[in-house]
Amino acid sequence: MPAQEGPMTEITLYNTKTRKKERFAPLNPENVRMYVCGPTVYDRAHLGNARPVVVFDVLYRLLRHVYGPDHVTYVRNFTDVDDKINARAKENVGEGGDVNAEIARLTAQTTQWFLDDMGALGALEPSIKDDPDHQKAMPRATQYIPQMIAMIEGLIEKGHAYEAEGHVLFAVDSWKERYGNLSGRSVDDMIAGARVEVAPYKRNPMDFVLWKPSSDDLPGWESPWGRGRPGWHIECSAMSYELLGDSFDIHGGGNDLMFPHHENEIAQSCCAHPEGEFARVWMHNEMLQVEGKKMSKSLGNFFTVHDLLEKGYPGEVIRFVFLSTHYRKPMDWTHEKAMEAEAELRRWRAFAAGIEPMGSPHQDVVKALADDLNTHGAITILRELYKSGNAHDFRQSAELLGLLTPELGSWADGDIEPEVGELIDHALKMRTEAKATKDFATADALRDALAEAGVLVKDTKDGASWELGPNFDPAKLEALK
Numbered sequence: 145m146p147a148q149e150g151p152m153t154e155i156t157l158y159n160t161k162t163r164k165k166e167r168f169a170p171l172n173p174e175n176v177r178m179y180v181c182g183p184t185v186y187d188r189a190h191l192g193n194a195r196p197v198v199v200f201d202v203l204y205r206l207l208r209h210v211y212g213p214d215h216v217t218y219v220r221n222f223t224d225v226d227d228k229i230n231a232r233a234k235e236n237v238g239e240g241g242d243v244n245a246e247i248a249r250l251t252a253q254t255t256q257w258f259l260d261d262m263g264a265l266g267a268l269e270p271s272i273k274d275d276p277d278h279q280k281a282m283p284r285a286t287q288y289i290p291q292m293i294a295m296i297e298g299l300i301e302k303g304h305a306y307e308a309e310g311h312v313l314f315a316v317d318s319w320k321e322r323y324g325n326l327s328g329r330s331v332d333d334m335i336a337g338a339r340v341e342v343a344p345y346k347r348n349p350m351d352f353v354l355w356k357p358s359s360d361d362l363p364g365w366e367s368p369w370g371r372g373r374p375g376w377h378i379e380c381s382a383m384s385y386e387l388l389g390d391s392f393d394i395h396g397g398g399n400d401l402m403f404p405h406h407e408n409e410i411a412q413s414c415c416a417h418p419e420g421e422f423a424r425v426w427m428h429n430e431m432l433q434v435e436g437k438k439m440s441k442s443l444g445n446f447f448t449v450h451d452l453l454e455k456g457y458p459g460e461v462i463r464f465v466f467l468s469t470h471y472r473k474p475m476d477w478t479h480e481k482a483m484e485a486e487a488e489l490r491r492w493r494a495f496a497a498g499i500e501p502m503g504s505p506h507q508d509v510v511k512a513l514a515d516d517l518n519t520h521g522a523i524t525i526l527r528e529l530y531k532s533g534n535a536h537d538f539r540q541s542a543e544l545l546g547l548l549t550p551e552l553g554s555w556a557d558g559d560i561e562p563e564v565g566e567l568i569d570h571a572l573k574m575r576t577e578a579k580a581t582k583d584f585a586t587a588d589a590l591r592d593a594l595a596e597a598g599v600l601v602k603d604t605k606d607g608a609s610w611e612l613g614p615n616f617d618p619a620k621l622e623a624l625k
Contacts, residue, residue, distance in 0.1 A: 153210050178204065191447050219388060286363075289365045297368065319414075323407065384423075396428070467545060505541040506537045522545060597621045
């Protein structure tokens, strides 16, 4: 499969707002802008938190490849003011403790944990041109309180929000014609089916908080409505406006954020800045399961990224498993998938060892990713490149997916020499050919010889995979030469 060059790649993305795949046409090709909702920092990131990070990291890499690294702006926020943070801080310090000091410590620590864990999965840090320390690209909510207050004041002036008992609420009735368009629900349906906070000061059960009062022992800022703190939804609206403008290209996150968070963001932003269109394309990844079940602490299948790294799963392996499923399909994390991914990545790294990435990724891999981030299809093409022996195209193409990068390779260092991996692959190829000709005696003999050397072979729908067992002895592979 020779490398191919051509005109600028056409990207198509599924837009949740229109419920169809659309040709991506950025507002300004010189500055393609993307905003992704980041974590609330009070604990370790679990596997579900990590999926959108990896998904939108691949999109970020694709946009940089197509438009140039200096022409893509990627912003992902940290929510560092939230009731969950307050509750955890109170729990940590106990009665009479300094909650505010603990909040500062907790949010700083968990923010760094998140960056470290996502870095272990190969995620690039978001970036804005001329922002070397990534402060603007990874804004903290507490850094943008004045901008939130200003946006809330504007919403009140325009008749889209109202003050009540120290709170400020968004009036959903003022946006009723369009509220619910993203999630495809009417306001009446949402009232009937949603668990909404009941409060006597609300004009409509669906009205949501923009500002709330704060007690003296919790974080608070002075505002026209008294000392308080922002509601969750206003944060992203204010930060995206300040950093990306009233119109930008892509807004992403998990589909659990579609309602109410993203629905509320749209209402706030479009009412505050009706001259803009907020986000043109909305992208949502599906949820994650573990061993076929919803991840839950009660089921004992709840894992943080740090848990898996500590258990010995390499970050590159976790990333590979994530990318093996299309982002709009539910993803099932299993130990078996991880072992198969580790074995395949060992072969890939042995094959690409010593090969410097040069030229461009193979056009077929680019096309797969440009087709609504078809990472599964891109990995299938990588397998074909691997079989063809095209090491340069293979290495460059894998790195477009954030695989086989030098930063993620330490886990595989020194395991096996490249020629050993090639010998195992050659034996498996002979075994496949023997099975195709119904020479099952030869096929079984090859499998037994590999098992004797400590190479565990498993047949999958994508062909045979292998991994090194605890009794691996490369000297016993000599019989296969």
